[in-house]
Amino acid sequence: MTTKPPSYWWAAFTARPFGMPIPPNWFGLATFAMLGAVLSPGFFIVGAGLEIAYLAWLANNKRFRATVDAKVRALQPDEQRYRALLDPLDAADRARQAALEQRASDIVASLDKSPVMAAHADSVEQLVWLHLRLLSALEAISRVVATAKKESARLADQETSIDARLAASDVDPDLRRSLEQQKAVIDARQAAHIEAARRKERIDAELSRIDQQVALIREQTLLATDESRIGSSLDALTASFNEANRWLDSQRDLIGSLDFNDSASLPRHVLRGRTSRTAVSEGESR
Incomplete structure (x- = not known):
């Protein structure tokens, strides 16, 4: 059975450490969105840059990738049977x-x-x-x-x-x-x-x-x-x-x-x- 490669970027975007109900990354996006709307549109650019840097760092982290891979495998019938x-x-x-x-x-x-x-x-x-x-x-x-x-x-x-x-x-x-x-x-x-x-x-x-x-x-x-x-x-x-x-x-x-x-x-x-x-x-x- 072929396992579809996981999307590490999406996993990083929705990562919820320590069982948090909402990804902390989303709070950061909301913060820069509010600052951009209220203070200056420049915060949109700063927030986007920080978001891309954060996602790139986490998506390429070996430990994070191993965790994502383990979760994906756990959902596969072959893995469950094994x-x-x-x-x-x-x-x-x-x-x-x-x-x-x-x-x-x-x-x-x-x-x-x-x-x-x-x-x-x-x-x-x-x-x-x-x-x-x-x-x-x-x-x-x-x-x-x-x-x-x-x-x-x-x-x-x-x-x-x-x-x-x-x-x-x-x-x-x-x-x-x-x-x-x-x-x-x-x-x-x-x-x-x-x-x-x-x-x-x-x-x-x-x-x-x-x-x-x-x-x-x-x-x-x-x-x-x-x-x-x-x-x-x-x-x-x-x-x-x-x-x-x-x-x-x-x-x-x-x-x-x-x-x-x-x-x-x-x-x-x-x-x-x-x-x-x-x-x-x-x-x-x-």
Whole structure:
């Protein structure tokens, strides 16, 4: 999705620091307008000159531009979808995603240097997006597994108690039916807990595989001296992505609340808006 470049001049004209209801710039314009109307028309010229100088200074300020860019990105569907998955993660998982994004950005930077290989950047982007979705799935499943650990003994005790009561010969038919239903619910929960643990293990394995795959592709891309070598690596990457994505799509029953929109893409700044650590370290070494 293409983001329309923000108008820094208009943003400067309407800037409202500290949550002010009215831009302070407007008060300055009103002041010079009144002075020009009451005292001398020369104030119109002075006010216009000061306004242009103020807008030019603020519109070209790097910090101000970064603030405007962040606000524009926050309104984009891709950015909202990305933040909805990233923000709930704990600090360790966010750091894990950031490390993968950094390696992927190194790959994309290398690919973008070649018109032939630049098309493969989509495969890298999709894998980074899949990694984030898997981390979000892991967070959801981990809550189920944590609950299972806390309640495992209690559920087992309840089931033992129900079995003992059902074994008695003096149980009322209605009570027996109720106890049997309770036992069925407990069995279903225990089965769900076992399945959640199995799926958590599978997601952990998929995440590790993606981490290693991207690290390998990054190394091969940075070291490759010809396009055919990069292309063969990225063909394997694309196959990996398709396989993992098919598996994730089959898990809708447990993590159906996640965003499974396969047409979704990462915000541009994720892979192309950061400084490569490799480039920085090379610059420092010089």
